[in-house]
Each structure stands twice: as C-alpha cells, then as structure tokens.
Amino acid sequence: MTGHWVISATGVISAAGAGGEALHQALCAAAPLARPAGDDAPGLFTASLQDFKAKDYIQRRGLRDLSRTSQLACVAAFPLSRGLENADPVDVGVVLGTGWGCLESVVDFEWETCSLKPRFLNPLLFAETVPNVPAGQISIFFGWSGFSLTVSCSGASGLEALRDAVELLEEQRSPMVVAGGADAINVPALRVLQSDGKMASTAPSLPMGRDRNGIVGGEGACLLLLESADHAHGRGVQPLARLRATAGRSDGGGDGQTGPRSANIANVLRELLEQAELKASDVDLVASSADASPADGEEALALHEIFGEGADAPLVMTPKGILGESWGASGPLAAAAAIECMRTGQVPPRPQGFVTDPHLPPLRLPSETTNAQVRNAVVLARSAGGQASAVLLSSPGAC
Amino acid sequence: MGVITPIGQDLDSFWSALQTGKQGAAPVRSFDTSDLKTHVGCEVDYELPEALRPHVLGGRCTELALLSVIQAVEQAGAEAQLRGAADVAVVVGTTMGDVATFEQDRLAHRERQASVQELSSLAHRPLDVMGRSVASLYGLTGPVMTVPNACAAGAYALGRAASMVSRGQVRMALAVGCEGFSRLAFLGFQRLGAMSADRCRPFSRNRPGLLLGEGAAALVVETEETARRRGASIRGFVDGFGLSCDAFHITGPHPEGHGAARAMQDALTRAGIAPEKIDYINAHGTGTPLNDKMESLALRRVFPDDASRPPLSSIKALTGHMMGAAGAVEAAASLLALEHGVIPPTWNWEEADPDCDVDCVPNEPRAAELRHVLSNSYAFGGNNASLLLSSPTTGPS
Numbered sequence: 001m002t003g004h005w006v007i008s009a010t011g012v013i014s015a016a017g018a019g020g021e022a023l024h025q026a027l028c029a030a031a032p033l034a035r036p037a038g039d040d041a042p043g044l045f046t047a048s049l050q051d052f053k054a055k056d057y058i059q060r061r062g063l064r065d066l067s068r069t070s071q072l073a074c075v076a077a078f079p080l081s082r083g084l085e086n087a088d089p090v091d092v093g094v095v096l097g098t099g100w101g102c103l104e105s106v107v108d109f110e111w112e113t114c115s116l117k118p119r120f121l122n123p124l125l126f127a128e129t130v131p132n133v134p135a136g137q138i139s140i141f142f143g144w145s146g147f148s149l150t151v152s153c154s155g156a157s158g159l160e161a162l163r164d165a166v167e168l169l170e171e172q173r174s175p176m177v178v179a180g181g182a183d184a185i186n187v188p189a190l191r192v193l194q195s196d197g198k199m200a201s202t203a204p205s206l207p208m209g210r211d212r213n214g215i216v217g218g219e220g221a222c223l224l225l226l227e228s229a230d231h232a233h234g235r236g237v238q239p240l241a242r243l244r245a246t247a248g249r250s251d252g253g254g255d256g257q258t259g260p261r262s263a264n265i266a267n268v269l270r271e272l273l274e275q276a277e278l279k280a281s282d283v284d285l286v287a288s289s290a291d292a293s294p295a296d297g298e299e300a301l302a303l304h305e306i307f308g309e310g311a312d313a314p315l316v317m318t319p320k321g322i323l324g325e326s327w328g329a330s331g332p333l334a335a336a337a338a339i340e341c342m343r344t345g346q347v348p349p350r351p352q353g354f355v356t357d358p359h360l361p362p363l364r365l366p367s368e369t370t371n372a373q374v375r376n377a378v379v380l381a382r383s384a385g386g387q388a389s390a391v392l393l394s395s396p397g398a399c
Numbered sequence: 400m401g402v403i404t405p406i407g408q409d410l411d412s413f414w415s416a417l418q419t420g421k422q423g424a425a426p427v428r429s430f431d432t433s434d435l436k437t438h439v440g441c442e443v444d445y446e447l448p449e450a451l452r453p454h455v456l457g458g459r460c461t462e463l464a465l466l467s468v469i470q471a472v473e474q475a476g477a478e479a480q481l482r483g484a485a486d487v488a489v490v491v492g493t494t495m496g497d498v499a500t501f502e503q504d505r506l507a508h509r510e511r512q513a514s515v516q517e518l519s520s521l522a523h524r525p526l527d528v529m530g531r532s533v534a535s536l537y538g539l540t541g542p543v544m545t546v547p548n549a550c551a552a553g554a555y556a557l558g559r560a561a562s563m564v565s566r567g568q569v570r571m572a573l574a575v576g577c578e579g580f581s582r583l584a585f586l587g588f589q590r591l592g593a594m595s596a597d598r599c600r601p602f603s604r605n606r607p608g609l610l611l612g613e614g615a616a617a618l619v620v621e622t623e624e625t626a627r628r629r630g631a632s633i634r635g636f637v638d639g640f641g642l643s644c645d646a647f648h649i650t651g652p653h654p655e656g657h658g659a660a661r662a663m664q665d666a667l668t669r670a671g672i673a674p675e676k677i678d679y680i681n682a683h684g685t686g687t688p689l690n691d692k693m694e695s696l697a698l699r700r701v702f703p704d705d706a707s708r709p710p711l712s713s714i715k716a717l718t719g720h721m722m723g724a725a726g727a728v729e730a731a732a733s734l735l736a737l738e739h740g741v742i743p744p745t746w747n748w749e750e751a752d753p754d755c756d757v758d759c760v761p762n763e764p765r766a767a768e769l770r771h772v773l774s775n776s777y778a779f780g781g782n783n784a785s786l787l788l789s790s791p792t793t794g795p796s
Contacts, residue, residue, distance in 0.1 A: 090643075094644070099525065101525075101526050106495075106498060106501075106583065107521070109583055110502070110505060111512055111513070113583065114505070117434075118436065118589060121587070121590045123591050123650070126586070126587030126590060126591070127779060129587070130494060130495070130779045131494075131549075132548045133649055136644075136649050136780020136782065137780075139645075139646040139781060140648070140649060143646050144644070145644045145645065146643070147642035147643060147644050147782075148780055148782050149555065151545065152525070152527055152547050153527050153543070153544070153545060154525055154527055160544065164544075164559075167562065167566070171562060173665075188513070188522065189518070189522040192515055195519065196519075248542060249485070250531070252483075264540070385527050385528070386531070
C-alpha cells in the first residue's frame with residue numbers, strides 16, 4: 001500500500017440491527033443470535049434479520065423488487081450517502097464483495113422458468129440473478145458513478161473488496177470508494193451445506209469452542225467509506241480508522257471444502273505486519289474469521305504462531321459466534337466491529353456458553369467485556385476454497 | 400493468449416473465422432427451445448482432455464476457462480514460470496459462473512422445485528470455482544480473484560490483472576473471461592426482448608438484438624521486462640484500462656452514452672494517448688437497438704471530429720454475446736487485429752442506421768496500420784470498461 005487511506009464512515013446492517021453501535025452492543029452482550037430457521041429449512045440454525053424490509057430503513061421507492069442481497073447492500077450504503085450529499089457522483093466508486101452472488105435469485109428464477117410461460121417471467125428477477133447487480137443497485141440508488149466492481153471469493157469476498165478498493169484508490173480512479181460486502185440468508189445454499197454436514201446441528205455452535213459443530217447461517221451488509229486522510233480532512237471529516245495494510249493469497253486451488261491451511265493464513269499475517277511496518281506485539285485485537293467449522297483449528301494455529309500466547313498476545317473476538325457466517329458481509333462486519341472497539345475502548349467477550357477447546361492452541365478470548373486501548377486491529381477472513389485475506393486497521397490516534 | 404469460441408477453438412481458426420465471416424449461430428443444442436420465441440444461439444462443441452478432468456472443480460464454464468488457459472500458457476511458453484508460483488495471480492471474469500450443470504440437472508424435473516441434490520450442483524460451484532480450478536492446474540498460491548461483472552467481466556479481468564502486474568503485486572497474471580451457455584440467461588434476455596431470432600446485426604438498421612454465446616479467452620500478463628528476459632513473444636501492451644458506472648438503469652445503458660464515453664476517455668487518459676492516435680475500436684456492439692445507438696453516441700462524444708473518428712466493428716455478429724467471456728475474447732481479437740494489421744469487420748450488416756452514424760467496417764475485412772486499439776465492454780449494473788491495447792511494434796505508451 002502506498003497511500004494513507006482512512007475509513008471515514010461505516011454502514012452496517014446485520015442480525016444485530018442497523019449501525020456499528022448496535023453491532024458492537026450485540027457482540028458485547030455475548031448472546032448468540034442463532035435461532036431455528038423454521039419450516040423452510042428444518043434443522044438449520046440462522047442468525048437472520050427478522051421481518052427485514054429495506055423500506056423500514058430507506059424511505060425510497062423501488063426497493064421492494066430488489067433481491068434481499070441488493071436490499072441489504074442499499075441499506076448499508078444509506079448512512080454513507082448522508083455524508084456525501086455534496087460530493088460529485090463521479091468521485092465515488094463502489095466495490096462490493098459477495099460470496100453467493102444472488103444464488104437464491106438464480107434458484108427462484110429457474111423455478112419461474114419451469115412454472116411460468118416465458119412471456120410471464122419476471123425480468124427484474126432475471127436481473128437480480130446477475131452477481132454484480134447489488135453493486136449496480138447501490139450505484140443507481142445513490143447516484144455514485146465513479147466505477148462499480150464486484151468481487152467474489154466466498155467468505156473472503158468482503159475483505160477482498162476492501163483490498164481492491166485500496167488498489168483502485170491508489171490508481172486514482174476516484175477519491176472515495178464505498179467498499180464492503182453483502183450476502184443474504186441463502187436457504188438453498190444452506191440446505192446443501194447442511195446435507196454436506198457443514199451446518200450446526202445444535203445451537204449455540206461457537207467458533208473456536210470445544211462444542212462447535214458447524215456453521216450458523218448469517219446475513220448482512222457492511223460498507224465502509226474509504227478515502228485518503230487528506231481528502232477526509234479536506235471534507236472536514238474525522239476518520240474512524242486508518243486502513244493500514246491488506247493481504248491475501250490462496251492455497252493453490254483448494255478443494256472448496258476445508259479452507260486455507262494454517263501456513264497460508266500465517267503467511268498472510270506476516271505479509272500484513274510487514275506492510276504495516278508493525279510487530280506482532282503492536283497488535284491489540286484480532287477479529288477472527290472462525291465460524292465453528294473444523295477449519296477454525298487452522299486459524300487458531302496460525303494466530304498462535306504469529307501472535308503467541310499470554311498477556312502480550314492480542315485479544316481475540318469471534319463475531320460469527322453472535323452473527324453467524326454471513327459470507328461476503330462477514331469480513332467488513334468484523335472490521336466495523338473492530339472500529340467500534342477502537343472508539344469505545346471495549347472488546348467484546350467470547351459468546352455465552354463458550355467452552356475452551358483443549359485441542360486448540362490457547363488464544364486470548366476474554367470471558368467478559370474488556371476495557372482495552374485498541375490501537376491496531378487485524379481482521380481476518382477465509383474462504384472455503386483456500387483463500388486467506390486480512391486487513392490491518394489502526395485507530396485514528398495511531399494515524 | 401488462448402481462445403475457445405463458437406467460431407474457432409484456437410487463435411488461428413478464430414482469426415480465420417473473423418476474416419471469412421464464419422457464423423457461430425446455430426439451433427440451440429443445450430436445451431429444448433420449442434416453447435420459446437427464439438431458437439438460435441452460439442455454442443461451442445469441444446472435447447475436454449482427460450488430463451484436465453482432475454482440475455475441473457466446476458462445470459462447463461470451468462472447462463471452457465481451462466481450455467483457454469492451457470492454450471495461453473503454452474503459447475506464452477510460460478508453464479515453467481507458473482508451476483507452483485506464489486507470485487502469479489489468477490483473475491477470472493464471468494457473468495453467471497458455473498450454472499450450466501444445475502440447469503441441466505433441473506431439465507428432467509421441471510415439475511417440482513429443485514432438490515438438495517440439484518441445488519448442490521449450484522452451491523458446490525460458487526463464483527470462484529473457475530479461478531480455483533486454474534490455480535489447481537498449476538499449483539498457484541498467489542491471489543485468486545473473481546470479478547463477476549457481468550458482460551464486462553472479461554475486460555475487468557484483463558484490466559485488473561494488468562494493474563496487479565504493473566503495480567508489482569505479482570510477477571505474472573492469468574486473466575480469464577469465461578461463460579457457459581446458460582438456459583436462464585437465454586430466457587432472461589428473451590424476456591427482456593433483447594434477442595434476435597436468426598442473426599446478430601450490430602449497427603445495422605432494424606437490428607433485432609443479440610444472440611447468446613459461450614466461450615473463454617485467457618491472456619498471460621507480465622511486464623515487458625519480464626517477458627523480454629525470458630524471451631517471450633509479446634502480443635501487445637495493455638496501455639490503459641478505463642472504468643465508469645452509468646448509475647442509471649440496472650439492465651439498460653444510459654441512452655446518451657455518458658458512462659461509455661467516460662470509460663473510453665479514462666482509458667485514453669491513463670494511457671497518455673490522444674484520441675486521434677486510436678486506429679480502431681472493437682465495439683461492445685451487442686446488436687441491440689439500445690446498445691449500438693448508445694455506443695455510437697459515445698464514440699462521437701469521445702471522437703467529435705468526423706475526419707479522425709476511428710472505425711469500429713463488432714465481432715459479436717459471429718460469436719454471439721459470450722457475456723463474461725466477451726471482453727477477454729474481444730481483447731484477444733483486438734490484439735490479433737494489431738498483429739495482422741487487419742480490422743475484423745462487422746458481419747451481417749445490412750443497412751445504414753441514422754442512429755449509428757459510425758464507420759462500422761461492414762462485411763469486409765479492412766487492411767490498416769494499427770498501433771492503438773480500444774476494446775469496449777458494457778454490462779448490467781451500468782458497468783463500463785474500455786481497454787486500450789497497443790501493438791508490440793509500437794511499444795507501450
């Protein structure tokens with residue numbers, strides 16, 4: 001990274017509600033939001049937004065026909081738009097990560113093609129089958145016309161979107177980028193993962209915990225406004241955090257089942273620290289991507305290898321223990337949570353019911369909300385296909 | 400570079416088809432169209448070598464991607480440099496990804512909703528499966544990136560790959576655009592009223608619309624220095640990659656072509672090349688009334704001087720719209736045009752359209768000294784991309 005890039009606003013919608021504060025409060029409350037998914041998906045546990053309607057958050061017409069992923073994305077973008085009323089629309093680009101890319105719309109549209117005559121097919125539903133449409137809907141809704149890029153890399157999509165956003169800023173494609181990720185609860189995909197034995201069969205299923213038994217499905221969207229420190233200053237905006245480094249690499253194809261190996265995650269963390277010119281001991285907080293799958297062990301090994309253990313090791317939080325796995329949104333949601341930790345000086349505890357897994361290397365998952373000065377935070381994400389991605393955030397005071 | 404298209408499955412046959420006007424259009428074979436309004440598409444008949452099968456983590460789209468990649472890597476003589484490398488990126492552009500297996504599985508059971516088993520062919524082939532398959536083929540451990548930017552995705556893939564190389568993030572990148580023939584896309588475009596019933600006639604009066612296609616192209620991207628050091632034959636330079644977004648309509652372009660013009664201007668600015676230096680434009684040219692009118696307007700906006708406005712042509716008349724593959728295949732066609740000094744024409748053109756007041760090189764290849772070419776790609780979501788490609792003899796800007 002060559003610039004001094006900052007996050008000057010966040011837009012958050014998750015099972016915890018809207019806004020970074022609600023997210024942080026839910027994490028600090030430590031009560032997992034997983035519930036039985038209901039009749040549509042018996043045996044599944046999900047942390048979803050109950051009765052979500054985008055119009056409850058944005059009083060604009062035209063939202064009802066959008067896919068749930070597009071609606072979530074637009075709701076997350078809305079708070080950012082309030083600070084950009086005077087910006088030239090060309091000066092704002094959009095980069096959105098999505099893991100499933102409107103897969104549910106693909107399934108719905110396919111069923112329409114089976115059950116309706118071709119002339120009665122819903123053209124709007126067809127449009128929503130195309131993975132870059134949620135990013136396009138953001139651009140249309142808020143008029144941001146700098147550029148639009150969609151990135152897909154399973155659970156690492158959102159952090160990969162942040163990485164790309166930084167690259168596009170460095171290329172001076174626009175002075176501001178709205179970047180992050182979005183994915184809705186995707187029942188068809190979750191049913192497949194359930195049949196593969198990857199979903200939690202009981203709740204809570206807690207990341208890094210002894211009793212973890214699989215993934216809890218989640219959903220949400222989180223968008224961050226990225227710009228240079230100078231540009232934010234010029235607009236009279238106080239940055240929330242500095243985006244100091246980004247890194248990511250794959251395992252060489254992977255089987256799509258197991259996620260990245262610990263060596264790959266450790267390499268990404270080393271690259272991140274080197275780029276940020278920080279030592280492992282400078283990191284105060286790690287927002288883990290652990291999702292209660294067997295792959296948590298690989299992440300724990302890598303974190304232990306890089307950060308060690310004991311009082312000098314960073315505190316670790318596991319947002320997916322509360323929110324579930326929301327794929328494209330997960331990484332940016334964890335980043336928003338880390339920013340709230342910097343702002344409040346409070347790091348959430350491990351989720352209620354957590355029991356340490358004696359087979360994993362020890363990590364500092366606090367048992368209660370901990371007061372701590374968070375200067376530097378690492379946010380991790382990983383994909384089932386073997387990608388590990390990470391970003392390093394610094395508090396405004398450390399900028 | 401390597402291509403697999405409805406009109407040619409390697410560079411030579413592809414280029415020859417562009418010169419002779421070989422039509423990719425034929426009655427659709429992948430699924431029954433008897434209850435549909437149109438029945439023609441541009442599909443690829445191919446055979447997958449057994450040796451590739453273990454690396455095919457997805458379906459038809461992945462197979463097409465891999466077939467184009469092995470051609471490109473062989474042609475670039477780059478296999479030794481790739482194998483097991485951590486400093487090589489894979490950047491894949493696609494629209495629908497690997498949905499074809501799901502669609503095929505569903506054809507036998509259209510009376511009921513999809514079963515978990517049928518859904519698994521979709522969920523087990525997420526959008527990043529093509530990139531992972533390419534990484535698996537060569538044991539690559541560098542960045543694997545998927546940009547599902549619809550019909551501009553192939554151009555995005557090449558543009559992002561070139562950016563990663565030029566910034567020194569990676570030593571080399573494999574840029575791939577790929578798309579399998581999709582029943583859902585066929586029905587969707589038909590419902591939008593965007594399809595032709597017989598041929599695609601870009602820039603021609605009364606043009607009926609697009610034909611859906613499939614295919615893939617792969618390009619090996621590296622710095623000039625790296626290529627020269629290893630004695631590689633350079634096919635061309637990626638001098639500029641312009642981006643913009645219409646922020647106007649989710650499926651239709653801005654009617655005045657503002658965004659398309661901005662993407663072309665962005666590519667020119669980034670390359671540091673004046674508009675009058677552009678010798679040819681490979682158009683997005685889908686053959687729909689809206690796109691071709693808009694693109695013509697955008698062209699006149701960027702090149703206002705009638706005398707120096709470059710000619711443009713659309714190869715989609717032959718290949719059909721290969722969606723996520725289109726931008727990469729058309730970049731390959733542009734590089735071949737630079738190499739051969741011949742503009743591939745817009746075949747099937749019948750009559751001048753006052754809405755498309757441009758020189759679209761109708762029906763006859765045209766010899767020309769080509770140094771700099773723009774290749775345009777536009778997509779749902781108002782995504783616009785323009786690649787500025789330069790001849791290897793001209794050198795980078």
